[in-house]
Amino acid sequence: MVVHHSREDLATLQSEIVARLQQAGASVVGFADLSPLPERATGGLKSAISVGIALNPKVVAGLAAGPTTRYHAEYDRVNGALAQVTALAADMLRERRFVATRGPATVRTADGGRDTTPLPHKTVATRAGLGWIGHCALLVTPAFGPALRISSVLTDAPLTHAVPVERSRCGTCQRCVDACPAGAVRGRLWTAGIPRDQIYDAAACRKKASELAAAQGIEETICGICIFACPWTQRYLRRSGVAPRVSR
Ligand code: SF4
Ligand code: SF4
Incomplete structure (x- = not known):
């Protein structure tokens, strides 16, 4: 059954989705x-x-030298919260008889790099105008830098869209290039559609992140050094009244 929605209905739905989320x-x-x-x-x-x-700024402030058990717990907490928030968005769309799905499944790259998908959440985020892809291959937002986790819900609802972000705002910054202990960040500016390999060595990142996490007894490929190093993250920490900690 095809259900028709007026422009006003759709605008109201979008406002409700933002407010509820x-x-x-x-x-x-x-x-x-x-x-x-x-x-x-x-x-x-x-x-x-x-x-x-x-991510909790107090936890991010401890990531200068790599992952911590607090970061691991925060990573899991935020992933759980994201699952709930996206489920809520999907429910709101389905209540109006729209299709709503989390999108294609994640697949592990052949080179052993960070997991990849035909439609990464960060690509959706740039198209939603939320930020750009930094040198470190993470989404960088003006408010939180790369210190956030993201997800998406795909739908057939004819929503009103944001203007996509198609260029990096990293400028001349190289802080994550200098900070990365794996030499995985190549230092090249992102533009929409550029292959990930050209800006970042996923296999080198995964190897180093696994080593750093294992040294802390963490069974997860997480690192956080490039999140901490980013000046946009530092701005978030200062705004939150949190002083970065250099040692663990
Ligand atoms: S997560 Fe760690 S190893 Fe990977 S790019 Fe960032 S700093 Fe380098
Ligand atoms: S540290 Fe600098 S180069 Fe790296 S993502 Fe942040 S702004 Fe971009």
Whole structure:
């Protein structure tokens, strides 16, 4: 059955989604136009909601030398919270008889790098206007730098979209290049569509992140050094009244 929604209904729905998601803990919410992307990536769905939840600044402040058990716990907490927030967004869309899905499954790259998917959440986030891809290959947002985790919900709802971000705002900054203990960050400015390999060595990152995490007894490939090093993160920490800690 085809259900028709007026422009006003859709605008109200989008406002409600933003309000409910923020109430449920979302730090940023945006709406992305997926129509220029290939169907194998989007499953033919033309819109997406991109959601981010900021990491606790007190935990991020301890990441100068690599992952901590507190970061591991925070990483899990935020992943759980994101699952709840995206489920809420999907429910709100389905209540209006729209299709809503988390998108194509994640696959491990053949080179053993960070997991990849035909439609990364960070690509959706840039198209939702939330930020750009930094030298470190993470989404960088003006409010939280890369110190947030993101997810997305794909839908056939004809939403009003943000203007996509298609260029890096890293400028001449090289802090994550200098900070990365794996030499994984190549220092090249991102533009939309550039292959990840050209800006970042995923295999080198995974290897180093696993080593650093294992040294702390953490069974997860997490690092956090480039998140900490970013000046946009440092701005978030200062705004939150948190002084960075250099040692663990
Ligand atoms: S997560 Fe760690 S190893 Fe990977 S790019 Fe960032 S600083 Fe380098
Ligand atoms: S540290 Fe600098 S180069 Fe790296 S992501 Fe942040 S702004 Fe970009």
